[in-house]
Amino acid sequence: MQPEETAQVQQVSLLTIFLVFLKVGAFTIGGGYAMLPVIQREVVHRKKWLDQSVFLDSLIVTQSIPGPLALNNAIIIGQRLRGFSGGLIAALGVITPPILVILAVASFLFPYFRHNIYVQAVFYGLRPAVVALITAAALNLARELLRGWGSAILTAVLLAASLLFEIHPIAIMLGGGLIGLVIFWKWKV
């Protein structure tokens, strides 16, 4: 397996990058936290494009910038391998399968089966399930991220504000950030 060893110094082809991320996009269900381990398996263990520590560093950037996690991670890795075009092609790879699947569901399956009684029964159960997932996401975030009473009080205040008044989410986010800028600096709570 001589060529395998030299593969690392050779430039990875754009087509290979596209195909790897196409596979990630096609076979991982459940969003970011399900997709990141699959990306890791492909690029660290199978293709050996990055070592483990570089991948972990990429996760920090992935989580600290806006956008879907799996997409961010794909762009970072593609860009590392082949610069601008690598990043672009990785993004294209990861979004192509979902676009095709969703178009098939939205244009054919969904309108066709929507009024079927059993499909309605499924969605009757899916709606509370989705609300449970959303609630759990918030509570798990709170469990992980809220350290110190400053953050806890800020959460309570912002929750009251967004429940009682119709404030746009972006305003709440910017408000929270600006309050954080002041209170975590002045009182170090």
Place this chain on the structure above:
Amino acid sequence: MLLLSLYWTFTKIGLFTIGGGYAMIPLMEAEMINRSGWLTAAEFLDIVAVAEMTPGPVAVNAATFIGYRLAGVPGSLLATLGVITPSLVILLLLGRFLMGVIQNPRSERFFKGLRPALIALILTAAFSLGQEALVDLATILIFAGLLLLSLVRRVNPLYLIGLGALLGLILYPY
């Protein structure tokens, strides 16, 4: 105009989805249901459920689906393009400059204040969507049971979705 407005709306959603998919829920709710009246809460919940069950990033799936519902194939492509634009611009064009900004201590304090905001917003979205989804005793039980499972056992969301579908089939008032 609808196409442009779809693109711009989803760009905003992509830009403020920080720390993973669930951050987009309150934004999508505000933009799709409250502000534009593009979707009902029940339709939105159905789309999120389908987005969870199909392969790919949930935000991309939801954008494609909503875009298609509102403006066909061109709508789905523009909505998807919108939701990925901020990631592409930030990582491919602003990369180094932005990393400096993110690692600045002031930005860290800003992000520390952003997290409570995210938690508050996601809870608010759960509350308002819950009023649409929890319509009788059976749906309240499905919600409570799955929430408990998720908090205590950290069950994979996909299994919870599957369980919700199964319970719906069993408990639906036919």
